[in-house]
Amino acid sequence: MDPAPLLDAFRQQFHDAPAFLVRAPGRVNLIGEHTDYNEGFVLPMAIEQAVWIALRPRADREVRLRSLDYPQAAEISLDRLEKGPGGWVEYLKGMAWALEADGRKLGGWEGLIRGDVPRGSGLSSSAAVELACGRAFAAASGLDWDPAAMARLAQKAENQWVGVNCGIMDQMVSAAARRGHALFLDCRSLEYQHIPLPAGRVVVILDTSTRRGLVDSAYNERRAQCEAAARFFGVPALRDVDLTAYQSRAAGLDEVTRRRARHVVSENGRVLQAVAALRRGDADAFGACLDASHASLRDDFEVSNQALDTIVAIARRQPGCYGARMTGAGFGGCAVALLRLESAAEFSAAVASQYRHQTGLTASIYISQPGDGAGLVNAA
Numbered sequence: 001m002d003p004a005p006l007l008d009a010f011r012q013q014f015h016d017a018p019a020f021l022v023r024a025p026g027r028v029n030l031i032g033e034h035t036d037y038n039e040g041f042v043l044p045m046a047i048e049q050a051v052w053i054a055l056r057p058r059a060d061r062e063v064r065l066r067s068l069d070y071p072q073a074a075e076i077s078l079d080r081l082e083k084g085p086g087g088w089v090e091y092l093k094g095m096a097w098a099l100e101a102d103g104r105k106l107g108g109w110e111g112l113i114r115g116d117v118p119r120g121s122g123l124s125s126s127a128a129v130e131l132a133c134g135r136a137f138a139a140a141s142g143l144d145w146d147p148a149a150m151a152r153l154a155q156k157a158e159n160q161w162v163g164v165n166c167g168i169m170d171q172m173v174s175a176a177a178r179r180g181h182a183l184f185l186d187c188r189s190l191e192y193q194h195i196p197l198p199a200g201r202v203v204v205i206l207d208t209s210t211r212r213g214l215v216d217s218a219y220n221e222r223r224a225q226c227e228a229a230a231r232f233f234g235v236p237a238l239r240d241v242d243l244t245a246y247q248s249r250a251a252g253l254d255e256v257t258r259r260r261a262r263h264v265v266s267e268n269g270r271v272l273q274a275v276a277a278l279r280r281g282d283a284d285a286f287g288a289c290l291d292a293s294h295a296s297l298r299d300d301f302e303v304s305n306q307a308l309d310t311i312v313a314i315a316r317r318q319p320g321c322y323g324a325r326m327t328g329a330g331f332g333g334c335a336v337a338l339l340r341l342e343s344a345a346e347f348s349a350a351v352a353s354q355y356r357h358q359t360g361l362t363a364s365i366y367i368s369q370p371g372d373g374a375g376l377v378n379a380a
């Protein structure tokens with residue numbers, strides 16, 4: 001997104017340039033799905049689409065933030081944080097609450113917010129809002145920026161203030177990503193490494209345009225099944241079960257829990273294989289991991305849908321495609337594919353038209369370069 005209109009609007013409203021301009025990106029997960037809350041491995045990357053805030057500090061403890069995308073504006077006092085009816089303002093309040101509960105002394109600020117992360121499609125627009133607000137508070141209050149600590153607080157805001165029981169992946173990648181790289185993250189220790197994507201390849205995001213209600217309850221049900229499986233194996237989290245341990249004992253689990261556990265155990269292994277493939281520049285092996293991940297999410301974890309299966313099958317048939325899978329929580333939303341760069345334009349046109357033909361639905365397709373995590377941008 002070009003921040004110029006946001007800066008112009010700021011100058012118009014405040015008759016001055018902002019003291020800070022911050023941005024925090026959305027994300028797409030390349031592989032490692034439903035592994036974060038099992039304390040396993042993930043490999044997401046930040047996308048170019050992001051949430052931006054132009055701001056200046058205030059002398060009091062008020063925060064005034066106007067959205068250029070929504071009619072709703074935020075007028076909050078840091079001394080009286082109360083949950084409201086919902087909307088993006090709750091992410092702002094949740095961040096303020098989590099930061100203060102962690103002992104950070106916050107000052108007030110005022111400004112404007114605008115973003116271009118598609119909403120509700122599984123590209124983590126909510127994590128982008130949380131991290132943008134976190135970065136704004138850090139800038140206005142002179143706090144150090146520690147990506148992992150901020151991501152943890154953003155996750156806490158989402159879990160306890162907004163009431164969505166997500167893992168740590170989305171907030172971590174929005175906080176800590178690096179341009180040109182995917183983020184290989186250990187969701188237990190929060191240690192991470194930036195892994196370059198191979199030259200001459202691009203990531204393509206395929207939004208099926210399907211959304212299913214009840215995603216939250218299905219997500220919570222999967223989490224509970226994973227926790228039950230971990231208890232059965234006598235470990236803190238499924239991260240601690242490897243394939244050999246799984247195979248020797250899984251027969252004692254009921255059929256559904258067994259398949260849920262098999263997805264998580266095998267997916268953790270696939271993330272490690274995918275990272276090794278990226279390190280040796282082996283796009284074919286990486287693509288094979290994507291394909292196997294989709295099958296596991298569809299058959300064992302059962303979080304795909306017809307539209308995702310269809311778009312993944314269409315994508316794989318196209319020349320230059322190394323592999324494809326559903327991405328994010330599932331039940332609709334987006335798939336992701338790795339592609340030879342020179343095939344990208346033709347690929348997008350072919351997938352869009354075949355998908356429309358087969359389903360009657362319109363896909364949105366984004367060719368995406370890995371972007372930077374949350375940060376300050378020079379507003380001059």
Ligand code: GLA
Binds near residue numbers: 330
């Ligand atoms: C959602 C959650 C993440 C993660 C994914 C599934 O995006 O926010 O924490 O659990 O689903 O991998």
